[in-house]
Amino acid sequence: MTDGYESIVFDCDGVLVEPTDTAVLVDAVVEAFDAFGADIDRSVARQSVTEDAVPAETACDHGIDPEAFWHYRELAASLAQQTHIRDGGKPVYDDVAALDSIECSLGLVSNNQHATIEFLRAYHDLPTFETARGRRPTLAGAAARKPEPDYVEAALAELGVEDALYVGDSEKDVVAAQRAGIDAAYLRRDHVADVTLTAEPTFEVPDLECLVERITETERPV
Structure with a gap:
């Protein structure tokens, strides 16, 4: 099981792949x-x-x-x-392999360009995401970036779910999830180890392996 969530939606940079230089x-x-x-x-x-x-x-x-x-x-x-x-930049984190054990649907929502996200999906061996959204190359598309919930809400609508978890590595991710009415998991990787959040996530984890362990527990995170 996946702790009752209908879907898990992920940020990309800093979560699945290393941030861009x-x-x-x-x-x-x-x-x-x-x-x-x-x-x-x-x-x-x-x-x-x-x-x-x-x-x-x-x-x-x-x-x-x-x-x-x-x-x-x-x-x-x-x-x-x-x-x-x-040229070797933005490699996939090793712990992304842990996502293979998640049984519910997966989504991807990033503030990076949609074209960049599609390239990453084609170039790297990433998990199968039933929906993937990056920002549109327009001023309106830029205005809809997280912490606005627009892209997260669009992904949830495409997945056909309401009870979901969004996993990110920034306060914008936490706020976007909250505005979309879903839980937020803050992934505190090394590059954000010292970040102080003003928005409180549903829970924090240090890596994706711990995330999978957390969401496959028999009780919802508190």
């Missing part, structure tokens, strides 16, 4: 501005990546249409990550 995404932002004839300081690009921000105001300051810029930036970021993955 920041430099890869910074390069993509710089490339996008360069493609529109704008020369920006690398520190500005780094800040937008670190803050996970949509640099619409910066684009406007350079006379660039924000929607066109963002679409290009998303394409550049996805292609850069795909190259990074082929």
Whole structure:
């Protein structure tokens, strides 16, 4: 059994695969501005990546249409990550194999680009997810990212479930799950070992093997 959950939905980066090197995404932002004839300081690009921000105001300051810029930036970021993955970046965590013992349906919801998620699924030997959603390459798609519940709710609707668990490694994941009305498991891997949460997850686990053990107990987590 899977502790009564109809489905388990997972974040991707930092949960199933290692996070993307920041430099890869910074390069993509710089490339996008360069493609529109704008020369920006690398520190500005780094800040937008670190803050996970949509640099619409910066684009406007350079006379660039924000929607066109963002679409290009998303394409550049996805292609850069795909190259990074082929070169050995973003490897799958060893404990992902533990998910094979989960009997209920699995879903995947990420703030990364949908094209990047689909590439990861094709390139790596990931579990079978009945639904997988990444962000759409539009400003509206970016606005719907976690902590907004839009993509999580869409995944639940596609799975046809209401009682689910969302597994992530950030406060945004916890908040998105809560807003979607489902439980949240916080995966406290090494890269978030010292993070202090202001939103309280349903429970915490250090790795996916412990997650599987926890959700296959005979009683719901408290």
